[in-house]
Amino acid sequence: MAIEIERKFLVDGDFRPEATSRRLIKQGYLCAQPGKTIRVRRQDDRAFLTIKGPSDERGLSRKEYEWPIAVEEAEELFALCESGLIDKERFIVPFHGFQWEVDWFHGENEGLVIAEIELPDEETPFDRPAWLGREVSGDHRYYNAYLTHHPFREWGNPDIK
Numbered sequence: 001m002a003i004e005i006e007r008k009f010l011v012d013g014d015f016r017p018e019a020t021s022r023r024l025i026k027q028g029y030l031c032a033q034p035g036k037t038i039r040v041r042r043q044d045d046r047a048f049l050t051i052k053g054p055s056d057e058r059g060l061s062r063k064e065y066e067w068p069i070a071v072e073e074a075e076e077l078f079a080l081c082e083s084g085l086i087d088k089e090r091f092i093v094p095f096h097g098f099q100w101e102v103d104w105f106h107g108e109n110e111g112l113v114i115a116e117i118e119l120p121d122e123e124t125p126f127d128r129p130a131w132l133g134r135e136v137s138g139d140h141r142y143y144n145a146y147l148t149h150h151p152f153r154e155w156g157n158p159d160i161k
Helices: 071-078 144-149
Strands: 003-011 021-033 036-043 046-052 061-069 086-095 098-105 113-118 132-135
Touching: 021 071, 021 144, 036 071, 036 144, 046 071, 061 071, 086 144
Parallel strands: none
Antiparallel strands: 003 061, 003 113, 003 132, 021 036, 021 086, 036 046, 046 061, 086 098, 098 113
């Protein structure tokens, strides 16, 4: 069984000087229901189909299964996705033995920047980079599937600090 253990944080500073790479990501959801999602993602010249199960009570762990698919298939599947595709840049930022993925959202989610760290265990300690803001792990508003139906631009006066 594949388990994803991930913590999410808002970004409250400039991480870009520390980034070692950047990827362009487009993703959509064939199914985006509470507790289960089926996602299509194009990441530069690669594509994937991903199934995720419900998060645990803390919002840190969930089952995840992912398969590579042809880029052409991903582009065809985007037409079958629910409305609200996600458009973002992902920056890879190594920090004290871990790899942070920082997503800079565009389009309807412009203004939102989220950092994620995948951990081997929920209790694994890690150092926080200076640019890291408030933790939002388990807050469903910051899940990409939620953002497809409730874009960040529509939040009005979001409490993101």
